[in-house]
Amino acid sequence: MNLSLATKSQLIIDKAKELGFDLCGIAEADFLSEEKDRFTDxxxxxxxxxxxxxxxxxxxxxxxxxxxxxxxxxxxxxxNYFPEHTQKDPDAPVLAKYAYGKDYHFVIKEKLNALLAYINEEIGETQGRAFADSAPILEHAWARKAGLGWIGKNSLLLNRKLGSFMFLGELLIDMPLEYNSESYPDFCGGCNRCIRSCPTSAIVAPNVVNGSKCISYFTIELKGDIPEEMKGKFENRVFGCDICQDVCPWNRMVKPHSVEAFKPNPDILSLSKKDWFEMDAHQFGSLFKNSAVKRTKFKGLKRNLNFLEE
Structure with missing residues (x-):
């Protein structure tokens, strides 16, 4: 079957949406020359x-x-991973929305591997690998080049329909296709709510985030003690942070996702403030066995809770 590049590409995009993805775009693999100076700086x-x-x-x-x-x-x-329901206790330590359901790495990769299998079976033989925040890929840059959105001032990908509560994934293949040629307009305009709202001033300039000052960094990536100068600045965040997304006008009208795997664990959403601070290792393992929260381990979660309580 001798399909045109345009036909191949459209079949792939249609299949991606059939598999449950909300957006799909295709970019030509090349050197990210426009990203080099920004990234090295x-x-x-x-x-x-x-x-x-x-x-x-x-x-x-x-x-x-x-x-x-x-x-x-x-x-x-x-x-899309925007949830229909959030935590019930307004005084409970706040969990980033992306960690409500099943760890997205597995969900995205499973769907991408299904897409790869479809390409081989229905379009043509190809070699490829699927990634979901699991390799040295500047995924926001590639999402922009593929036409999925623009880079917001908080450095996240934004889309007019889906806002920024999106998981991204990439499938790298050795098959030539038709590529996106249109640049998605930047709709941030003069808005700087994300910059003003960041309690640790981590967004140091439009599109530039000092990762070492981000609440997500302190509660997930940092292995040692959280710096004392950050005391009182976390706004009750215990794992990750959605503040710059919650204040973004483009997230006001976002519809909740319909992905079964991302549906919030009701036991997590119902945790009271008291439940969080009295949690033991066994409860942690049971509640978060399929969640991204397990990345910080029980020791890390207790450190974060203690930092909020002190």
Whole structure:
């Protein structure tokens, strides 16, 4: 079957949506020349804190063809994770919304691997690899190049219909396709609510986040003690932070997702403030066994809780 590049691409996009992805776009794999200076400047300013892995494989981050040999096309997908319900106790430590349900890494990869299988079976033989925040890929840059949205002032991808509560994933394949050629307009305009609302002043300039000052960094990535100067600035966040997304006007009209795996664990949402602070290791393991929260481990969660309580 001799399909045109345009037909192949449309079949892939249609299948991605059939698999449950909300958005799908395709970009040509090449060197991210427009990202080089911005990214190296971010590294030079040590904005990555203890996330040493960010300074590794810089060449691969800027050129995915070095990550997966013979890559021609990057298929980028997005999946809405905005929940219908949030935590019940207004005084309970706040959990980032992305951690309410099943760990997204597994969900995204499973769907992307199904998409890869479809391409091989119905479109043509290809080699490829699926990624979901699991490799040195500048995924927001590729999502923008694929036409899925624009980069907001909080450095997250924004889409007019889905806002920013989206998981991203990438499928790198060695098959040439038709590529997005239109740049998604920047609709942030003069709004700077995310910058003004960040309690730790981590958004140091439009589109630039000092990761080492972000609440998500302190509650997830940092392994040691949280700096005392951050005391009183977390606004009760215990794992991750959605503040810059919650205040964004583009998230006001976002509809809740319909992904079964992302449905909130009702036991997590019903935790009271008292429940959080009295949680033991067994309860932690039971509640968060399929959640991204397990990344911080019980020890890390207790450190975060103690920091909020002191």
């Amino acid at each position: 971010w590294l030079d300013k040590d904005y990555y804190g203890e996330m040493g892995y960010m300074a590794n494989n810089i060449d691969k981050r800027l050129d995915p063809r070095l990550l997966v040999e013979n890559t021609k096309s990057i298929i980028v997908v997005a999946l």
